[in-house]
Amino acid sequence: MKHHLDRPTARLILESGLVFEGVGFGATGERFGEVVFNTGMTGYQEILTDPSYYGQIVTMTYPLIGNYGINVDDVESHHPHVRGFVVREFCETPSHFKQTESLEAYLKEHQIIGISGVDTRQLTKAIRSQGAMRAVITTSETETSRLLERMHEGAIVDAVKSVTTQTVYRSPGAGFRVVLVDYGMKSGILRGLLHRGCDVIVVPATSTAKEILSWHPHGVMLSNGPGNPEDVPFAVETLKELLGKVPIFGICLGHQLLALACGARTKKMKFGHRGSNQPVKNLRTGRVDITAQNHGYMVDADSLAATDLLLTHVNLNDGTVEGIAHKALPAFSVQYHPEARPGPTDANGLFDEFVRMMKSVQEGSFVPCQSVQI
Secondary structure (H helix, E strand, O other), rough: HHHHHHHHEEEEOOHHHOEEEEEEOOOOOEEEEEEEOOOOOOOOHHHOOOOOHHHEEEEOOOOEEEOHHHOOOOHHHOOOOOOEEEOEEEEEOOOOOOOOOOOHHHHHHHEEEEEEEOOHHHHHHHHHHHHHHOEEEEHHHOOOHHHHHHHHHHHHOOOOHHHHHOOOEEEOOOOEEEEEEEEEEEEHHHHHHHHHOOOOEEEEOOOOHHHHHHOOOOOEEEEOOOOOOHHHHHHHHHHHHOOOOOOOEEEOOOHHHHHHHHHOOEEEEEEEEEEEEEEEEOOOOEEEEEEEEEEEEEOOOOHHHHEEEEEEEEEOOOOOEEEEEEEOOOOOEOOOOOOOOOOOOOOOOOHHHHHHHHHHHHHHOOOOOOOOOO
C-alpha cells in the first residue's frame, strides 16, 4: 500500500500491543528502540543529534515539525542518534534562510525512519499512563505479532561506550583548564566552557582518574549521556577517585554518576522529563528557572540523607531532584541542561558558578555549600 508522493505506509508498534499507522518518511525498514516524547515546540535538529537519545524513538508533541529545515549550525554532535522519529505532521517544503536541506532528506541520509500522521496526543497519553516502553517503527509488511516477539531487539546496550569520543582532543583557551568527560556530550556544553575562556580537554568516558589528572586540570566537567547510570560502573569508580582532588561539575548523566559516586541511588522514571519548559527551584536562592531537560532516570531523593550530598534544586512539577552539592568538597551537579540547546537560557549562569568554584579552590577561599532555603 502506498500513499501520496509514493511514500510507504508505516507503523509504530508499542510493546503493549498498541499500533499506530501513518505515512513513512526518511528511511525505510525496521528500527527497534524505547519510545519517548519531547514537548519542545522547536529544536528538533538538536534533539535528533543529542547523544542522550541514543537507542530511542522520539515523539514530538508539537504538531508540525520540520518547517525550518536542517542547517549546519544547530547540531549537538556529528550525526543523529535517534532510532526513529514520530510526528503528527512534517513539513514537506521548509523555509528558512539558514536551511541546507529538508528534515525528510536529513533522515533519509542518516537512515532514520520517520512516521507522520500519528495521533501524537494519544501516543503521549499512552506513554504517560504506561511509562516509556519498547517499540518498533517499520515500513515493512512484517506481521505485528512477529514484531512484538522481537521487542528485545530494542534493548539499549553499552550506550555510553557507543557515543563517547574514542580519542582525546583539545579546544584551547587562555583560562582555567577543564577536562570534559564525554559520556555522550552535547556540543553546547563545550561551547559554554569555551565562551568563558576555558582550556578544554575532551576525554573518553572510559578515562581513568589517573589519565584525567595527568592533564593537571583546574576542574572536571561531567557531560550528559544516554542510558541507565548504573550501567556505567567504571565511571562511578573514576569519580570516587576524583572527588576532593579537583572541582567537579556534572550535567544530566554526569549528575547521576556523581550522586552514585557519593553513595546515593538512582532510579528509572515512569516517562522522564524531555522538553524545554521544566520549572526548577534553586533552594539556595529561591530563584525559579525554566529549564531544558532530557532524562529517563533520576537521583532518588530518599537516598541523599545517608550521603554527604545536599539537595540544592527541585523540579516544581513533581518534586524530583534537580541539583545536588557536596557538603564538604568542591563538587556540584544538575539534572537539567544549562547549555539549553534547545531551550531557555535561564540556567546558563551555572557555567559561571563552576568557574567561580575553580577560582576559589585555586585561591584557597572555597567555602562548601552547607545549607539551603526551603
